[in-house]
Amino acid sequence: MAQESLDKKSLIVSGGASGIQWSDENLAINQQWDITTDLLVAGTGAAALGAAIAGADEEAKVLVVESTDKWGGTTFLSGGGFWLPDNPVMQREGACDAKEEALKYMENVVHDVGPASSRARKMAFLMGVADPVNTLQKYGIEFIRSKVYPDYFSHLPGGSYGRALEIKAFDIKKLGDWYEKTRHDEIIPLPLNTDDFAELARGITNPKGLLRALRVAGRTAKGMLAGRKLRGMGVALSSALMHVVRKQGTPVWLNSPITKLIVDDGVVVGAIVNKEGKDVRVRTTKGVFLGTGGFARNAEWRKKYHGIPGWSAAAPGDDGSGIQVGIDAGAEVAMMHLAWGAPTIPFLGDDSRGVLLIWERSMPHSVMIDQHGNRFINEALPYVEFIQEVLDHNKDVPCVPSWIVTDHRHAKKYVNLASTVGIDKLKQAGTIIEAPTLRELAQKINVPSDNLEATVERFNGFARKGVDEDFHRGENPYENYYGDPSYPNANLGELSVGPFRALKMMPGDIGTKGGLLTDEYARVLDKSGQPIAGLYAGGNTTASVMGQTYPGPGSTLGPALVFGFIGGRHAAKHGDL
Ligand SMILES: Cc1cc2nc3c(=O)[nH]c(=O)nc-3n(C[C@H](O)[C@H](O)[C@H](O)COP(=O)(O)OP(=O)(O)OC[C@H]3O[C@@H](n4cnc5c(N)ncnc54)[C@H](O)[C@@H]3O)c2cc1C
Known part of the structure; x- marks a missing residue:
């Protein structure tokens, strides 16, 4: 579907661009708006696309904006594993796990290093793992489980194996030309999964490695014979999420950073998006979700907060601009000194x-x-x-x-x-x-x-x-x-x-883990610990629920997806601004 028709379908164009002044006396906002949408989502990584999918699933009108000329962020370049203890796939397979065990484990390894990793946020994460899986399955997305991958401290109480999921090798042909607008030249173009990766690391000079290589080759060939271009890991995750976003009819603008939130009497009622060099004032009736990644590629902030230039494997758009947008609107930040080292x-x-x-x-x-x-x-x-x-x-x-x-x-x-x-x-x-x-x-x-x-x-x-x-x-x-x-x-x-x-x-x-402070509903908090109405965030834009550590495989993408879904749904259901 052409971008133009998506825009028209999903957005009410009602302002400066069309020459008509937007006004709504009930809201008493004396602004000129270019367009109106329910939920504006900034970023195209796991957190942002999760929020967009959940919002649209609640029948909200969603607009997604991405600052760079390519979508997917660090999520696209990643291993694509997400740590979701006691998830629906495990439950279906009869794998032994329980929320209580996972919470015990998180308390043991994450501890409480401030409000970002409070017990309430840990619980919200654990209670939220089912939604991304069930919702994506509803849209036809398939999952696989990395059964032998242990938690990183599996020997500690509550620790276990096989809690991470990934997306089953995904046919990128489903995205058509849209796939060209990714960093596809920076990834391994194969339908690999995490366990393949670990086995292949041992080289093909040993029988198991060779067998694994043959299995990957077989999978690739089978896909090709069926006319499919299968990809695994972060590419599969990003592509599956984007596929659903497009299926839902949500427009996605590239080269369009969010630069400013518009706040009226303490409520975020819209934002300025610089669409291909031109400012667009977007009125949001349900909220703004910031899924803009962290600041791993912002050399100035890295020097200031970490004392190093970075040497980061994160994507180039990871420049902290979304965090700054939140700070400018009065948000509190936490854990800025930490990275996913x-x-x-x-x-x-x-x-x-x-x-x-x-x-x-x-x-x-x-x-x-x-x-x-x-x-x-x-x-x-x-x-x-x-x-x-x-x-x-x-x-x-x-x-x-x-x-x-x-x-x-x-x-x-x-x-x-x-x-x-x-x-x-x-x-x-x-x-x-x-x-x-x-x-x-x-x-x-x-x-x-x-x-x-x-x-x-x-x-x-x-x-x-x-x-x-x-x-x-x-x-x-x-x-x-x-x-x-x-x-x-x-x-x-x-x-x-x-x-x-x-x-x-x-x-x-692989990214930074300090940023905007959010609560268990992914609402951004102000300096007094109160939610800023109309503002949500997730992923590396926020101070992580995982505190200073990395409990298991997929500890960044798991919470990014979960809090993306939580925020997107909360805004769509409760936002009325
Ligand atoms: C090689 C590698 C392997 C990894 N493997 C794993 C793994 O297997 N499991 C795991 O859990 N983690 C993994 N990670 C880390 C993980 O990829 C990231 O933590 C995660 O992708 C962050 O997701 P996000 O949604 O917060 O941000 P991102 O995926 O980075 O998306 C943020 C997007 O927002 C855009 N953006 C920035 N500013 C703005 C703005 N102002 N307006 C609009 N858009 C903006 C960015 O350009 C970007 O596209 C890996 C990372 C790397 C580099």
Whole structure:
């Protein structure tokens, strides 16, 4: 359906653009409006599209606006897994879980780090997991479950396995030309799912990896024979959400950032959207939902709040502008000092950007060192805690960058995500350094050779025993998930076969997790803790319900979807502005 006809169908054009002054004496708002809609949703990631779908499902007229020329945000680039404990798919499959257990787990790992992660918000999240699943299923979307993926602290009370869902490989042909308006050149164009990804990481030189590769190839071929172009992970999630948005007839404007909220007597009654360079005043009768991502790619804010330039794998539109729009309207912010930390390599020539590393540090035959050549961390820790420890250590001993040192077997056996950039380019840029011996490698990366050799010797002793006496690597099921089960300890293996490599690692992230403070209905709160009528937010625009940690696979997308749906429905049902 053409964009023009969508606009006409779903919006009442009634103002400046048409030359007619909008007025409504009952509301006593002396504004000139260009258009009127019920719910204005800013952003096109999981939170925003979730809100748009829920709003339209309640029969509200919805308009979606996206600041960049491509839709999907970081959600499109992501692994696409969402953590939804005790969800309807689990219930149907008879998987054992319960809200009480999940709450116990969240209390154990998230704790209460302020109002964003209050018990009420945790409960709202857990009680809200069914809606996105049931609603999307109603529109024909299918889910799969990553059955063997453990919670990141599954050994703690309430911890479990298989709580994350993802969208079944999705046929992007359903989106027609609209798919071209994504960052499709930045993703792996295959119908992969999370468990495939972990298995393939171990390389196709082992029988299980080979079998998995054949299964993915079979799935791809089967899709092609049926005339479909199947994609998995974040692409499947974004595409499925956008497919439903379009099915509902909701217009989506690209190149159209929300720049200002219009507040009348404390109530958000509209917003200014800069549509392709021209300001459009949008009257909203039920609310505005900000699903504009975080500020991972805003170098100034990163310096101010985190003291680093970013090295983030988040999408370019993650610039904090939506958070600023909320702040300008009187919203409170929280947790601005936090990010969804994750190891990255610096993107060539752009320090705000990074390429995510997932398993390079946790597979056998690897050890990570600081700039003194010493090991200082359990390399296989869940990524948020891992980055926090790196940043803490950096206060005493420089470790930005750190080096992941590997031996020849690591390079030969396992898939190195960094090499998707191109191994020669990485070598030229000094991101990967290679040398025949550890001594020579140490000289090349400028760390004391004796220290590196001693570090590796001690680590090799642990690898032979299968027990890491210094940092307990490989003792948590999450760590083993990204390890090699053919070893006695899936995360430990000696470094003894040259050539050796050092991979430069930065304390990057997959987005930020501080932002607007919201309540259990996704309503944005003001500085006195009161909801700002007519204003909702979700996803990385908000301070996360997950506090400082990352409880399980999909801990950003799970709440983004859930609070998107909660906010969209609440606005549509209760907003009357
Ligand atoms: C490689 C990678 C893998 C990941 N894997 C996972 C995973 O498997 N599970 C998980 O839970 N998380 C994962 N994440 C993190 C996850 O992708 C993000 O946390 C999540 O997508 C954020 O969703 P969102 O809806 O808040 O924002 P986004 O998806 O970033 O969407 C926000 C959108 O708003 C737009 N926008 C910004 N400002 C404005 C404005 N002023 N007006 C209008 N639009 C605006 C942006 O351009 C963007 O399109 C991963 C991230 C990366 C980089």
